[in-house]
Amino acid sequence: xxxxxxxxxxxxxxxxxxxxxxxxxxxxxxxxxxxxxxxxxxxxxxxxxxxxxxxxxxxxxxxxxxxxxxxxxxxxxxxxxxxxxxxxxxxxxxxxxxxxxxxxxxxxxxxxxxxxxxxxxxxxxxxxxxxxxxxxxxxxxxxxxxxxxxxxxxxxxxxxxxxxxxxxxxxxxxxxxxxxxxxxxxxxxxxxxxxxxxxxxxxxxxxxxxxxxxxxxxxxxxxxxxxxxxxxxxxxxxxxxxxxxxxxxxxxxxxxxxx
Amino acid sequence: xxxxxxxxxxxxxxxxxxxxxxxxxxxxxxxxxxxxxxxxxxxxxxxxxxxxxxxxxxxxxxxxxxxxxxxxxxxxxxxxxxxxxxxxxxxxxxxxxxxxxxxxxxxxxxxxxxxxxxxxxxxxxxxxxxxxxxxxxxxxxxxxxxxxxxxxxxxxxxxxxxxxxxxxxxxxxxxxxxxxxxxxxxxxxxxxxxxxxxxxxxxxxxxxxxxxxxxxxxxxxxxxxxxxxxxxxxxxxxxxxxxxxxxxxxxxxxxxxxx
DNA sequence: ATTGTTCCGTGCGAACTCGCACAGAAACAA
DNA sequence: TTGTTTCTGTGCGAGTTCGCACGGAACAAT
Numbered sequence: 314x315x316x317x318x319x320x321x322x323x324x325x326x327x328x329x330x331x332x333x334x335x336x337x338x339x340x341x342x343x344x345x346x347x348x349x350x351x352x353x354x355x356x357x358x359x360x361x362x363x364x365x366x367x368x369x370x371x372x373x374x375x376x377x378x379x380x381x382x383x384x385x386x387x388x389x390x391x392x393x394x395x396x397x398x399x400x401x402x403x404x405x406x407x408x409x410x411x412x413x414x415x416x417x418x419x420x421x422x423x424x425x426x427x428x429x430x431x432x433x434x435x436x437x438x439x440x441x442x443x444x445x446x447x448x449x450x451x452x453x454x455x456x457x458x459x460x461x462x463x464x465x466x467x468x469x470x471x472x473x474x475x476x477x478x479x480x481x482x483x484x485x486x487x488x489x490x491x492x493x494x495x496x497x498x499x500x501x502x503x504x505x506x507x508x509x510x511x512x513x514x515x516x517x518x519x520x521x522x523x524x525x526x527x528x529x530x531x532x533x534x535x536x537x538x539x540x541x542x543x544x545x546x547x548x549x550x551x552x553x554x555x556x557x558x559x560x561x562x563x564x565x566x567x568x569x570x571x572x
Numbered sequence: 573x574x575x576x577x578x579x580x581x582x583x584x585x586x587x588x589x590x591x592x593x594x595x596x597x598x599x600x601x602x603x604x605x606x607x608x609x610x611x612x613x614x615x616x617x618x619x620x621x622x623x624x625x626x627x628x629x630x631x632x633x634x635x636x637x638x639x640x641x642x643x644x645x646x647x648x649x650x651x652x653x654x655x656x657x658x659x660x661x662x663x664x665x666x667x668x669x670x671x672x673x674x675x676x677x678x679x680x681x682x683x684x685x686x687x688x689x690x691x692x693x694x695x696x697x698x699x700x701x702x703x704x705x706x707x708x709x710x711x712x713x714x715x716x717x718x719x720x721x722x723x724x725x726x727x728x729x730x731x732x733x734x735x736x737x738x739x740x741x742x743x744x745x746x747x748x749x750x751x752x753x754x755x756x757x758x759x760x761x762x763x764x765x766x767x768x769x770x771x772x773x774x775x776x777x778x779x780x781x782x783x784x785x786x787x788x789x790x791x792x793x794x795x796x797x798x799x800x801x802x803x804x805x806x807x808x809x810x811x812x813x814x815x816x817x818x819x820x821x822x823x824x825x826x827x828x829x830x831x
Numbered sequence: 832a833t834t835g836t837t838c839c840g841t842g843c844g845a846a847c848t849c850g851c852a853c854a855g856a857a858a859c860a861a
Numbered sequence: 862t863t864g865t866t867t868c869t870g871t872g873c874g875a876g877t878t879c880g881c882a883c884g885g886a887a888c889a890a891t
Contacts, residue, residue: 400737
């Protein structure tokens with residue numbers, strides 16, 4: 314399968330550009346569907362919405378490049394964005410964060426900088442809204458909004474810490490299960506449209522390893538995989554398989570942002 | 573060696589309480605020595621210093637417990653504090669962040685919350701200053717200070733992300749080398765006073781694995797290990813060994829906070 | 832229908848780490 | 862000094878993942 318290891322081609326943004334199954338859950342033109350936007354302080358809502366622009370998020374789209382200034386932050390309403398930590402040479406990479414409708418890309422803007430050493434791409438196509446960084450900075454004069462975003466930064470960093478934990482202590486099967494759970498949370502669908510190749514890049518392992526591990530999950534009836542698609546059958550079973558390495562960041566998110 | 577695996581006893585705060593070799597580099601009673609405190613906005617400096625309390629940081633001291641409200645944040649001037657991500661049951665843990673005189677513990681206060689699911693302990697004894705969380709919150713009304721702390725949060729989260737990268741992609745030798753480098757940065761000394769046991773907990777591996785890996789580093793003349801002490805001989809050699817997996821968080825820190 | 836591409840299944844030896852277990856060495860306490 | 866504890870060095874079989882490599886299956890386009 315050629316250059317399978319890093320799957321660079323499969324990440325190419327130009328592929329599949331108009332094939333992404335658009336989520337039809339857009340409720341009006343509101344920011345609804347994204348949980349950060351859904352709770353904008355009332356006095357800001359109108360202004361905020363005026364500067365939000367609905368966008369398509371095709372699979373493979375590169376949202377941020379390491380070290381490059383970002384222009385927009387994205388609030389997904391569907392699909393999954395992933396934050397990938399990498400060496401400057403790009404010879405090693407690993408997923409450090411997952412973003413879905415519960416969050417935003419470009420969260421470092423809330424921390425006062427407009428670039429980071431990570432790469433951010435759309436893992437699973439979807440849609441959302443974006444806002445110019447300069448606008449967001451103006452909005453953040455509102456302390457309630459700023460704090461909401463900071464809470465999200467905290468939850469995201471807990472997620473990253475537990476990814477470090479999972480990478481160090483879990484076997485591939487369990488890491489895969491954890492990844493599927495996190496994805497499931499964000500998609501609101503039992504179908505995860507990804508190839509083994511993509512997963513292998515996220516988990517930093519061989520593609521063949523993902524294949525084998527998926528078979529293990531299938532053997533226990535937890536998922537059902539077909540070409541380019543993984544269907545989640547038994548969420549509770551997956552959670553059991555991951556043990557305590559799933560759930561902590563999710564609980565932290567709930568504690569701070571569900572209010 | 574008994575209960576070596578998690579080394580719980582060795583973490584006990586009651587042991588070695590007065591044996592920590594105090595750093596004598598305290599320059600007056602100022603916050604000097606801690607790089608976050610060193611650059612307090614001028615208009616805040618006096619007020620800030622009034623609420624800082626010098627403290628000893630003995631090895632093993634538990635600074636934060638998962639889920640528990642914190643009362644103080646700590647600005648080390650020497651020694652190393654480590655942030656450990658763990659499962660709720662505590663059956664798996666890994667170091668997710670290292671804090672030295674470049675930073676602070678309890679950085680989540682800057683993000684608007686006063687607890688986290690991580691455990692924070694003193695890895696290498698030293699000293700520093702602490703401030704009540706309530707005070708810090710008042711101080712953060714000053715936007716310049718708040719932004720400085722947020723920048724630090726960003727750098728810390730990049731560090732965590734690269735720890736996830738290292739855990740997934742590096743061999744034990746290289747992970748150990750990376751850890752020693754990060755420690756060296758914070759200690760300002762070539763001597764790292766830690767046992768293999770401690771290191772094995774931080775890296776999430778067997779104690780015996782650390783012993784073997786240290787021998788490899790020694791074999792290349794990079795370090796020299798004696799009982800309870802690792803002396804760093806060839807920093808550049810260590811960096812070479814780690815490759816691109818060291819340096820990115822450090823560069824990010826420098827970009828944002830060295831000004 | 833044919834061809835080209837992407838994706839998935841499988842096999843095998845090598846490398847790394849694990850879990851367990853024990854012995855020697857160094858520090859410490861009495 | 863003696864006894865105890867902590868720390869380090871070593872060995873071995875088992876389990877996991879790697880790197881490589883090939884064949885077959887599903888899909889797309891002509």
